[in-house]
Amino acid sequence: MAFTDPPDPGHARTLDELIAQLRLLKTWAGGPSYAQIAERVNRLWTAAGRPPGERTARTTVADCFKAGRARPNTDLVLAVVEVLHPDPGYVAGWQDMLRVVRSRAEAATFVQAQLGLPGAIPHFTGRRAYLARLSAVLGDATGGQVTAIAGMAGVGKTALAVHVAHELLRTGPFDNALFVNLRGFHPDPGRPPVDPAAVLDSFLRLLGVPGHAVPADLPGKRRLYRERSAGRRLLVVLDNARSEDEVRPLLPDERGGPVLVTSRTALPGLTGAAHVRLDVLDPDEALAYLRLTVGAERVDREPGVARRITAELGNLPLALTLAALRMTAPAHRSWLLADHLERLEQRRAHLRLDNAVDASIGLSYDQLGEPERRALRLFALHPGADLDAYGIAALAGTGLDEATLTSDRLVAASLVRRSEANRFELHDLVRAFGMARTQDEDVSAGRKAALSGLLDYYTFAAATAMDQYAPRVRDHLPRVPDPGLPIPPLTGRGPAAAWLDAERANLVSAGIHGVPSGHAGLLSRILFRYLQTGGYIREALVLHRSAAESADPVARGHALVSLAATHGQVGRYEVATQCAEQALDRFRGAEDRWGECRALGTLGAIASWNADFARSAGFLREALTLAREVRDRSGERTALTNLGYVYGRLGWYAEALDFHVQALAIDQQVGDPSDTGRTLLNIGDAHLRSGRHADACGYFRRATAIAEQVGDRDLHVEALLCLADASLELGRADHARTTHECALAIAVDLGSLHQAARAHTGLARALTAMGDPVRARHHWLAARDHHRELGLPEPAEITAGAGRPVTAGG
Numbered sequence: 001m002a003f004t005d006p007p008d009p010g011h012a013r014t015l016d017e018l019i020a021q022l023r024l025l026k027t028w029a030g031g032p033s034y035a036q037i038a039e040r041v042n043r044l045w046t047a048a049g050r051p052p053g054e055r056t057a058r059t060t061v062a063d064c065f066k067a068g069r070a071r072p073n074t075d076l077v078l079a080v081v082e083v084l085h086p087d088p089g090y091v092a093g094w095q096d097m098l099r100v101v102r103s104r105a106e107a108a109t110f111v112q113a114q115l116g117l118p119g120a121i122p123h124f125t126g127r128r129a130y131l132a133r134l135s136a137v138l139g140d141a142t143g144g145q146v147t148a149i150a151g152m153a154g155v156g157k158t159a160l161a162v163h164v165a166h167e168l169l170r171t172g173p174f175d176n177a178l179f180v181n182l183r184g185f186h187p188d189p190g191r192p193p194v195d196p197a198a199v200l201d202s203f204l205r206l207l208g209v210p211g212h213a214v215p216a217d218l219p220g221k222r223r224l225y226r227e228r229s230a231g232r233r234l235l236v237v238l239d240n241a242r243s244e245d246e247v248r249p250l251l252p253d254e255r256g257g258p259v260l261v262t263s264r265t266a267l268p269g270l271t272g273a274a275h276v277r278l279d280v281l282d283p284d285e286a287l288a289y290l291r292l293t294v295g296a297e298r299v300d301r302e303p304g305v306a307r308r309i310t311a312e313l314g315n316l317p318l319a320l321t322l323a324a325l326r327m328t329a330p331a332h333r334s335w336l337l338a339d340h341l342e343r344l345e346q347r348r349a350h351l352r353l354d355n356a357v358d359a360s361i362g363l364s365y366d367q368l369g370e371p372e373r374r375a376l377r378l379f380a381l382h383p384g385a386d387l388d389a390y391g392i393a394a395l396a397g398t399g400l401d402e403a404t405l406t407s408d409r410l411v412a413a414s415l416v417r418r419s420e421a422n423r424f425e426l427h428d429l430v431r432a433f434g435m436a437r438t439q440d441e442d443v444s445a446g447r448k449a450a451l452s453g454l455l456d457y458y459t460f461a462a463a464t465a466m467d468q469y470a471p472r473v474r475d476h477l478p479r480v481p482d483p484g485l486p487i488p489p490l491t492g493r494g495p496a497a498a499w500l501d502a503e504r505a506n507l508v509s510a511g512i513h514g515v516p517s518g519h520a521g522l523l524s525r526i527l528f529r530y531l532q533t534g535g536y537i538r539e540a541l542v543l544h545r546s547a548a549e550s551a552d553p554v555a556r557g558h559a560l561v562s563l564a565a566t567h568g569q570v571g572r573y574e575v576a577t578q579c580a581e582q583a584l585d586r587f588r589g590a591e592d593r594w595g596e597c598r599a600l601g602t603l604g605a606i607a608s609w610n611a612d613f614a615r616s617a618g619f620l621r622e623a624l625t626l627a628r629e630v631r632d633r634s635g636e637r638t639a640l641t642n643l644g645y646v647y648g649r650l651g652w653y654a655e656a657l658d659f660h661v662q663a664l665a666i667d668q669q670v671g672d673p674s675d676t677g678r679t680l681l682n683i684g685d686a687h688l689r690s691g692r693h694a695d696a697c698g699y700f701r702r703a704t705a706i707a708e709q710v711g712d713r714d715l716h717v718e719a720l721l722c723l724a725d726a727s728l729e730l731g732r733a734d735h736a737r738t739t740h741e742c743a744l745a746i747a748v749d750l751g752s753l754h755q756a757a758r759a760h761t762g763l764a765r766a767l768t769a770m771g772d773p774v775r776a777r778h779h780w781l782a783a784r785d786h787h788r789e790l791g792l793p794e795p796a797e798i799t800a801g802a803g804r805p806v807t808a809g810g
Contacts, residue, residue, distance in 0.1 A: 006025055006029075006085050006090060007021045007025050007028060008021070009021050009097040010097060015072060015102075018072075019065060022064065022065060022077065022080070022081070023065055026084060028085075029084040032084075033058075034058045034061045034065075035058040037080055038057060038060070040083035041056055041079045041080060041083055042055045044079055044082060044083055056076060056079075061076070064076055064077050072098060072102065074098050074549075077094070077098060078091060078095055099549060111180060111181075111182075111183075111194040111198045111199050112181070112202070112385050112386070112505060113178060113180035113202040113203055113206060114179050114180070115206040116176060116177060116179070117162055117165050117179050117237065118162055118179060119420075120162070120163070120166050121159045121162055121163050123293050124163050125288050125289040126281055126282070126285030126288060127156075130160060130276060130278060133276060134164050137274040137276075138168065138258055145258040145259070145274070146247075146251060147258065147259070147260055147261065147273060147276065148261040148263065148267045148270055148274070149161055149260065149261065149262045149276045150262075150263050150266045150276070150278065151264065151277060151278035151279065152280075152316075153185070154317065154318030154319065155279065155316060156278065156281075156318070157239075157262040157263075157278055158240070158262055159317065160262075161237055161239065161260045162237070164260065165177055165235055165237050168258070169235065172235075173233055174234065175233045176233075176234060176235070177234065178203055178206065178207075178234060178235075178236045178237070179237045179239065180194075180203075180238060180239065180250075181194075182194050182199070182238055182240050182241045182247075183240060184240045184241045184263060185242060185264055193241075193242045193243075196218065196246055196248075196249040196250055197218045197249075199249075199250055200225050200249065201214055201221060203250070204221065204224060204225055204228065207228045207229070209224065210753055211534065211536060211537070212754070213753060218249060225250075226252060226253040229252035229257075230252070230253035230255045230256060231253075231255050231256075232257070233257060234256060234257045235257045236251075236252060236260070237259075237260045238250055238259065238260070238262070239261075239262050240263065241261055241262065242265070243265070243269075244267050244268075244270050247261055247270060248270075261273070280315040280317070281310075281315045281316075283307060283310060283311070283315065285315075286310035286315040287299065287306055287310055289324075290306055290309070293320075293321070294324050295328075301337075302336065302338065305337040305338050305341050306337055309323065309340060309341050309344065312344045312345065318427075322361060322364040322415075323340070323344075326340070326364060326367055327340055329367055332367075361430055364413050365437070368409065368410075368413060369409075371402070371406055372406050372409045372413075373437075374396065374442075375392060375396050375406045375407075376415055376426075376437075377434050377438035378442075378447075378450045379395065379416070379426060379431075379434060380426060380430075380431045380432075380434025380438060381395075381435070381438060381447060381450065381451060382395065382454065383512070383513040384505060384506035385425060385509075386419070386424060386425040387424050387425075387506075388422065388423050388424070388502075389403045389422075390457070390461070390485075390486055390488055391454065391458075391506070392406065393457075393485060394454045394456070394458075395451075395453065397449075397450070407424055411424070415427075416430075423502070453483065453485065455510050455513070455514045455519040456483035456485070456519075457483060458503070458506065458507055459510075459514075459522050459523055460482060460485070461487040461488070462500070462507055463478075463479075463522075464490050465490045465499050465500050466496070466500075467496075468491065468492055468496035469493055469496040469497055469500060469530055470529045470530070471672075472675060473634075475634055476598075476634060477525060477526055478525055478526065480522060500527075500530050504539060507523060508523075508543045511523040511542075511546050511547060512546045515547070515550060518550065518552065518555065520547040520549070521550040521552060521559060523543060524547030524558065524559045524562055525555075525558050527543065528544075528562045528565070532565060532566065532569065540562070541563070541566055544559045544560075544562040544566060545559075545563065547562075548563060553586045553589060554586070554587070554590050554592050554595060556583075557583040557584075557586035557590070557592065557595050557599065558583070558595060560580070560583035560586070560599075561580060561583045561599050564576040564579035564599075564603075565602055565606075567579060568605065573606055573610045576606045577603065580603045581599075581603070583599040584596060584600065587599055593626060593630045594632060594635070596626060597623050597626040598635070600619050600620075600622045600626065601623040601635065601639055601642065603619040604616045604618075604619030604623060604639075604646075608642065608649075611649075614650070616646045617646050617647065617650070620639050621643065623635070623638075623639040624636060624643060627639050633666055634670075637663050637666040637667065637670075637675070640659045640660070640662050641659070641660070641679065641682060643656075644656045644658075644659035644663065644682055648685060648686050648689055657686045661683065663679045664676065664680070673712075674706070677703040677706035677710075677712065677715045678715060680700075680703040681699070681700065681715075681719060683699045684699030684700045688722075688725070688729065693729045693730050694730065696726045697727065697730070700722045700723035703715065703719040703722070704716065704719040704720060707719050713746055717743050717746040717755050717759075720740075720742050720743035720746070721740070721743045721755065721758050724740040724759075724762050724766070725762060728762070728766055728769065733766045733767075733769040734770065736762065736765075736766040737763060737770065740763045741759075741763065743755070743758075743759045744759035744760065744763065753786045753789060756782075756786055757787055760780075760782040761779070761780075761783040763779040764776045764780045764783060764798075764801055767779065768801075776801065777802065780802040783798050783801075783802075784798050784802040
């Protein structure tokens with residue numbers, strides 16, 4: 001096949017389609033072999049100064065041309081394009097499209113599922129035949145019966161499913177429901193259908209699985225979901241699905257409860273499902289709906305006109321709802337129904353009313369004041385799922401009171417939905433309408449300014465929240481200028497954490513959207529500690545990967561360090577090391593000494609996690625020297641602490657103690673009691689490992705007192721665990737038992753399976769020492785279950801204790 005021009009990457013919408021264009025480019029360039037392409041890439045990289053260790057191989061190049069990949073190797077793909085067609089403008093076009101398809105893939109990971117159902121549907125009318133059919137299908141179904149409701153946009157699929165689900169919860173043997181919008185048909189290309197793996201991640205968390213215990217792969221998530229849903233009286237509603245592939249992984253175990261699915265397509269591939277095709281309301285049902293919403297007396301006064309109105313609106317529930325709102329608005333209560341009909345008929349001459357939904361939304365939109373119309377248009381541009389009043393204020397550039405009033409008016413017009421948490425979201429069809437209107441009615445500069453204001457708000461509010469959430473890392477966060485927009489009250493760690501939790505998806509979406517403007521790099525650095533300590537691995541990877549696309553080499557370096565730490569957190573040590581080494585190269589190239597110190601410290605931490613303590617010590621010594629050179633006291637303290645830990649694991653207890661004592665001196669100068677408490681634990685651990693048990697207990701007690709004084713519960717449980725272990729070494733089994741019980745209670749309250757596992761293990765040891773093997777085995781079993789749930793190796797001690805048969809007499 002011969003080509004005159006090279007293939008255009010702009011035709012691709014997905015990564016697979018882009019890879020198809022890459023294969024066409026290979027053909028256009030004469031069909032060189034993968035080995036030849038690899039040789040050309042290596043020559044290109046060598047000329048650019050890249051080290052020999054980064055040379056690519058034939059198989060790696062071949063992988064770039066394979067469909068079905070989750071993520072492209074952007075650097076290599078661009079190099080392949082350049083050697084096949086070295087035109088700078090053409091390569092730049094590929095770079096842009098790679099960013100677009102990656103953003104779409106990453107946006108698919110954001111989902112907001114909920115435990116429980118949306119509110120009951122007001123003015124639900126008719127649908128008797130459908131309700132009878134669904135009742136016959138579902139009956140008293142407690143097994144995994146799947147029912148798929150299909151129909152056109154705006155026909156009321158979600159309303160019917162939610163109404164039926166509420167009835168099932170009210171009358172059936174179900175305890176609760178899981179509900180999720182799969183976003184199968186979203187007007188914004190930047191909001192693709194959600195990834196089933198992300199839905200399962202959310203479902204598992206809602207079912208009580210801690211974030212760190214959620215498997216990383218889709219089969220693992222599905223397996224755990226089916227285990228957790230088996231035998232539970234749980235109803236599942238999967239709203240707005242695009243295809244069977246999105247639905248199948250989300251079906252619970254056959255012993256689980258029924259599943260309701262809504263979609264604009266029939267989903268014939270759902271084997272064993274009952275299919276219900278939903279049509280518009282029949283004329284009598286549509287008239288009954290008008291009587292209910294507009295008023296029976298008013299409709300009965302002009303029944304013929306009322307029927308013509310419902311026909312004009314195609315008997316479409318969404319269109320009828322919005323028209324009824326206009327008819328009952330204070331400004332139009334004096335209008336006759338004939339006046340409303342005349343207006344509809346006049347608009348018919350100017351609108352393509354084959355799209356009845358667009359016409360209906362326009363009716364409601366036109367009755368708004370300009371502030372509300374502008375807010376709706378800008379809301380449609382929001383890259384996230386929902387907004388609060390502060391976000392609307394940032395988009396519209398208004399005060400909070402005005403934004404709140406605007407939001408209330410949009411909710412009253414049923415153009416915006418309000419959740420119980422006082423957050424706002426758009427129906428997909430309303431978003432499509434708003435996106436079209438903002439293109440027509442707002443200049444490009446105005447749209448860009450609104451989005452920039454929103455990103456500025458998210459970045460500044462996130463920095464403010466992190467000052468409260470993790471004050472110890474405040475000096476390491478970038479300083480963000482106040483954009484002069486209202487932000488929520490974020491005084492104290494509790495409110496800050498609650499805000500970060502509520503806005504997490506939006507903050508990550510803002511980072512994806514804000515790569516060119518630099519907001520991605522800022523948000524990556526600001527949110528690193530929150531995402532790391534919260535176990536939000538998926539969100540962290542998406543945000544830090546986006547930030548790694550930043551033009552600024554220092555921002556890219558920090559994003560790569562954050563990526564390294566995140567990969568290391570889940571045991572991907574090889575990838576983590578590669579990211580940290582790339583970051584180190586960028587910091588050194590930019591002569592950023594502080595960034596270089598952070599990269600070295602991260603390399604040291606990764607090596608220690610991988611039990612390569614000698615290599616870790618080398619990196620950490622470099623980090624310590626550099627921290628002292630740049631007078632970074634916080635970096636110096638971190639390096640000293642990590643070196644003390646590593647030296648202790650190497651058996652060099654005197655040196656370990658020296659490092660910890662130096663770190664303690666910095667803690668006392670800085671005045672952070674929590675850091676002081678943790679350093680005291682490290683000192684005690686060094687004493688404990690060297691056999692000085694009584695000295696260790698003294699340091700553990702001091703740390704416990706500090707934790708109680710400042711209310712640091714994480715430090716408190718760690719200190720209690722250490723103290724209990726030391727007590728057992730001293731032969732004080734009863735004291736070890738009671739202390740471990742206290743630690744267990746706090747760990748359970750915090751939801752920390754890792755700390756709970758340690759407490760159960762300690763309790764089992766203490767009870768064994770006290771001659772109570774029956775109760776000890778109970779705790780060995782609990783410790784074993786926690787290790788398995790966390791995916792951690794099971795120590796031989798726990799395996800033996802859990803498997804040892806005992807009798808009541810011992």
